[in-house]
Amino acid sequence: MQHKVIDAKDVVIRFAGDSGDGMQLTGSLFANMSAVYGNELSTFPDFPAEIRAPHGTLSGVSGFTVHIGSEHISTPGDYCDMLVAMNPAALKTNARWLKRTALVLIDEDAFDDQGLAKAGFKGNPFTELKIEDRTIVSSPITSLTFESLKDSGLDHKAIGRCKNMFTLGMACFIYSRPIEYIYTYIENKFGKKHPELVAPNKKALFDGYNYASNIQAIPNTYHIEPAHVKPGLYRNITGNQAIAWGLLAAAEKSGLRLFCGSYPITPATAILEELALHKSLGATTLQAEDEIAGICTAIGAAYAGDLAVTTTSGPGLSLKSEAMGLAVMTELPIVIVDVQRAGPSTGIPTKTEQTDLNQVLYGRNGECPLVVMAAHSPANCFDAAFNAAKIALEHMTPVVLLSEGFLGNGSEPWRIPSMSDYPEIRPPYARQSDEGKFHPFERDPETMARRWAVPGQKGFEHRVGGLEKNHEGVLSSAPDNHAVMVRERAEKVARVADSIPLLAVDGPAEGHLLVVGWGGTFGHIGSAVSQVRLSGVDVSYAHFDYINPLPKNTADVFSRFDRILVCELNSGHFAGYLRTVLPQFDYLQYNKVEGQPFLVQELAEAIEKVLQERSGHNGVSEN
Amino acid sequence: MKYTYKDFKSDQEVRWCPGCGDHAVLAAMQRAMPRVAEALGYEKERFVVVSGIGCSSRLPYYMDTYGFHGIHGRATAISTGIKVANPSLNVWQACGDGDALAIGGNHFIHAIRRNIDINIILFNNQIYGLTKGQYSPTSKFGAITKTSPYGTVEHPFNPGSLVLGAKGTFFARGLDTELKLNEEIMVSAATHNGTSVVEMLTNCVIFNDGAHSSISGRETKADRTIVLRHGQKMIFGKNRDKGLILDGLRLKVVTIGEKGITEDDILTHDAHNDNIGIHMMLADMKYPEYPVALGVIRDVAxxxxxxxxxxxxxxxxxxxxxxxxxxxxxxxxxxxxx
Structure with missing residues (x-):
């Protein structure tokens, strides 16, 4: 077979195997190496909730998708150019994501009768999946790894664990990746604690690379040029890590200590874990006894003067609802991070969705508005967290920052900013010079924020709590006072609109169709809009980072378009909200609730459908 | 002393029912605070009083300190956040038996497990007062209340056993009418480094009047309670002639001068003893077999x-x-x- 090196603009590679096969590590190493090489990239880990689901079963398949390119990459990609399937179950669960031209690399040792039966295959798996026309590279990866490491001195189990390195070596050959980066990684990871693992892992990687270059089965290898990205210092960052760091940045810019009270919950736990590392930056983490204690310790810490946060996911947010109301009532600055996952109830903990929006907007007793914002990409989580904390502290209000499992676990390269580019954060502290007795609920006439007096401050003794009070902080159940306080708390949140950026429109500022999204769908919707534009039609796109309050120009932007198509990973929460706050417009919807991100292709088709049916009744639901 | 009790009295009108035991606990607290400030060298602005929901949780409004009236059951978590954020504060918490032991039971035991330096005053009137008379987790077995018209069929918690079971480092018990003792206990609680739990036996005159009357009566109190003080003999009774000894693995009430018992045979209270066993037995003592223990039962570093x-x-x-x-x-x- 004639071997060709093909220059590719972008490729999508999906590593899939049993949840114990090390596919998350293999994928992230491939991604990091590509980032250092200079490619643009986006990743998407897709793993089961079970730590070790039954071996070889469909439910135990763990996958990691890497999309690398020489031009801008904003999504992990819909369909893959190469699938690495470490067993039949991994092949079965991922076959639908294969491009027509895809290469499938399998470990043929795992494709024995038992393995095939566990995945429910009766005969030839490729025929059954109707993928026999793809390029199948079947290699005995397990036996080759054992052969490679037979003299390594490692036991059977330890050698078996190295097969992912052999596989990664093969992938490195196919995509012309330099393996030196991985050598360094292996040395750093095992060097100190398990030096005996360094040489075998390197050897497996090296032998995998050479094996791939020697066999004739691989028709083409690919070269992906480094991207022309803005010069600067870069790193890879996941959304969860970026949220943790953004909060630390806000603590630094406000001169406050950071307090995080949280309870572990998928997929938000990594934020708590990350913050727990950074005591030297003034971060205190308290792993609470439950979700309620997580937010209540944060509220206590905010009362005592810290920048206080709690991090969670949907079910945990439900538990925090009452305390969120307490934070609204006491008007204390806390940030509540919700990394959304598929619900309801426990739902599908490791899968992504945008189904908590209604809960954060409406899920509390009483008139209980708070600021709601959303991060739109893994790296953007840094700025989103910083801004959430800034708003909370300067406006004396709880802020919910919505992230998604897709953002939290996903990663992308990030041009490292300098903290000198970020603004100072200035909470409205009660000043010693304020005359007379301190009235905790008197407000700044501009922002409507109350002043923050912190225990230890002489002469400012006051009481806050969940009971309604008057401006002086005295309990009051008077009807007119309640009406005033309800109105003022709402007005304070509404006035945050004066401090946030206007809604930007990508594409023409007016026209036939405005596509609208919020949160982690940013990359997919943006890619879909770009794709539709290739056919020469005009379509505009507006993405919301701020949900409550909405940017001040939202109605103005909407009024310039004939139609508005709201795309979101739920049954229409944002569309419903828009209908409530801006009822003068009609909203079309495109929704998906499968626990998975959008596909660029399906969005592009939905947009085209609206464009084609511009005069008649449209096929996209309008309700 | 730098402060007097008046410095800790807020201008808010106290709205507990006339005759409610909470009035006396508040008075003891306002009297204890100047002594605490003196003992710790703290200014008044370093005192924070936190509460949950319930009658007793109104207490922060009546103290002229920083105060936080929380939500039902969560006072302990709020106190924890305050203390961790600023350990130089002196954090007090007022909560009831329902607040701390039912809806807030989880936070309560975990604060004790962590030994966070807060002072919890647990007002135990064995009833839900603010919701007008339902049984609580400390109501006696068989208690007839609005939600148990035929009597409860569940055992109550003994707060002391719960605290000590969670390896609490400080547990004391007071009785609402014992102003002096309560003041003394609160000063000890404040100077203890770690979670201090003070169970205050309080009387709800409206919904559970006389809950503690078997031990609190003026005539019978001395015979039915024992005030424990570290380093002192466990002697009680109107005539100071009764005492506690260890009989095998159990405590036993004896009379000095009878059956050859002398004062030397009586146990000496060691609140600082790390061994939780004897403290557990003391905290568990119930009338009529035993006198109910008041005072600081456990105070270990x-x-x-x-x-x-x-x-x-x-x-x-x-x-x-x-x-x-x-x-x-x-x-x-x-x-x-x-």
Whole structure:
């Protein structure tokens, strides 16, 4: 077979195997190496909730998708150019994501009768999946790894664990990746604690690379040029890590200590874990006894003067609802991070969705508005967290920052900013010079924020709590006072609109169709809009980072378009909200609730459908 | 002393029912605070009083200190956050038996497990008062209340056993009418480094009047309670002639002068003894077999959570390579694009 090196603009590679096969590590190493090489990239880990689901079963398949390119990459990609399937179950669960031209690399040792039966295959798996026309590279990866490491001195189990390195070596050959980066990684990871693992892992990687270059089965290898990205210092960052760091940045810019009270919950736990590392930056983490204690310790810490946060996911947010109301009532600055996952109830903990929006907007007793914002990409989580904390502290209000499992676990390269580019954060502290007795609920006439007096401050003794009070902080159940306080708390949140950026429109500022999204769908919707534009039609796109309050120009932007198509990973929460706050417009919807991100292709088709049916009744639901 | 009780009295009108035991506990607290301020060398602005929901949880409004009236059951978590954020504050918490032991039971035992340096005053009137008379987790077995018209069929918690079972480092019991004793107990609680739980037996005149009357009667109190003080003999009774001894593995009430018992045979209270067994037995004593123990039953030294948090932060910071967010952003694996 004639071997060709093909220059590719972008490729999508999906590593899939049993949840114990090390596919998350293999994928992230491939991604990091590509980032250092200079490619643009986006990743998407897709793993089961079970730590070790039954071996070889469909439910135990763990996958990691890497999309690398020489031009801008904003999504992990819909369909893959190469699938690495470490067993039949991994092949079965991922076959639908294969491009027509895809290469499938399998470990043929795992494709024995038992393995095939566990995945429910009766005969030839490729025929059954109707993928026999793809390029199948079947290699005995397990036996080759054992052969490679037979003299390594490692036991059977330890050698078996190295097969992912052999596989990664093969992938490195196919995509012309330099393996030196991985050598360094292996040395750093095992060097100190398990030096005996360094040489075998390197050897497996090296032998995998050479094996791939020697066999004739691989028709083409690919070269992906480094991207022309803005010069600067870069790193890879996941959304969860970026949220943790953004909060630390806000603590630094406000001169406050950071307090995080949280309870572990998928997929938000990594934020708590990350913050727990950074005591030297003034971060205190308290792993609470439950979700309620997580937010209540944060509220206590905010009362005592810290920048206080709690991090969670949907079910945990439900538990925090009452305390969120307490934070609204006491008007204390806390940030509540919700990394959304598929619900309801426990739902599908490791899968992504945008189904908590209604809960954060409406899920509390009483008139209980708070600021709601959303991060739109893994790296953007840094700025989103910083801004959430800034708003909370300067406006004396709880802020919910919505992230998604897709953002939290996903990663992308990030041009490292300098903290000198970020603004100072200035909470409205009660000043010693304020005359007379301190009235905790008197407000700044501009922002409507109350002043923050912190225990230890002489002469400012006051009481806050969940009971309604008057401006002086005295309990009051008077009807007119309640009406005033309800109105003022709402007005304070509404006035945050004066401090946030206007809604930007990508594409023409007016026209036939405005596509609208919020949160982690940013990359997919943006890619879909770009794709539709290739056919020469005009379509505009507006993405919301701020949900409550909405940017001040939202109605103005909407009024310039004939139609508005709201795309979101739920049954229409944002569309419903828009209908409530801006009822003068009609909203079309495109929704998906499968626990998975959008596909660029399906969005592009939905947009085209609206464009084609511009005069008649449209096929996209309008309700 | 720098302060008097008046410095801790707020201008808010106290709205508990006339005759409610909470009035007396508040008075004891306002009297204890100047002594606490003196003992710790604290200014008034370093006192914070936190509460949950219930009659007793109105208490922060009546103290002229920083105060936080929380939500039902969560006072302990709020106190924890305040103390961890600023360990130089003196944090007090008022909560009831329903607040601390039913809806807030989880936070209660975990604060004790962590030994965070807060002072919890647990008002135990064995009833839900604010919701007008339903049984609580400390209501006696068979208690007839609005939600148990035929009597409860569940055992009550003994707060002392719960605290000690969670390896509490400080447990004391007071009785609403014992103003002097309560003041003394509160000063001990404040100077104890760690979670201090003070169970205050309080009387709800409206919904559970006389809940503690078997031990609180003027005539019978001396015979039916025992005030424990560290280093003193466990002697009680109107005539100071009764005492506690260990009979095998059980406590036993004896009379001095009878059956050859002398004062030397009577146990001496050691509140600082790390062994929880004897404290558990003392906390568990019920009338009529035993006198009910009042005073500081357990007060032992141990590491605190807030202290540990600060110490660890200092140790990590001393060795840290990352001193600001710019350092953090540039740590680990990065690459330069030119």
């Amino acid at each position: 141990d590491v605190t959570y807030d202290g540990g948090v600060r110490m660890q932060a200092e140790q990590v910071t001393a060795k840290a390579k990352i001193h600001c967010v710019d350092d953090l952003l540039r740590s680990g694996s990065t690459w330069e694009v030119r």
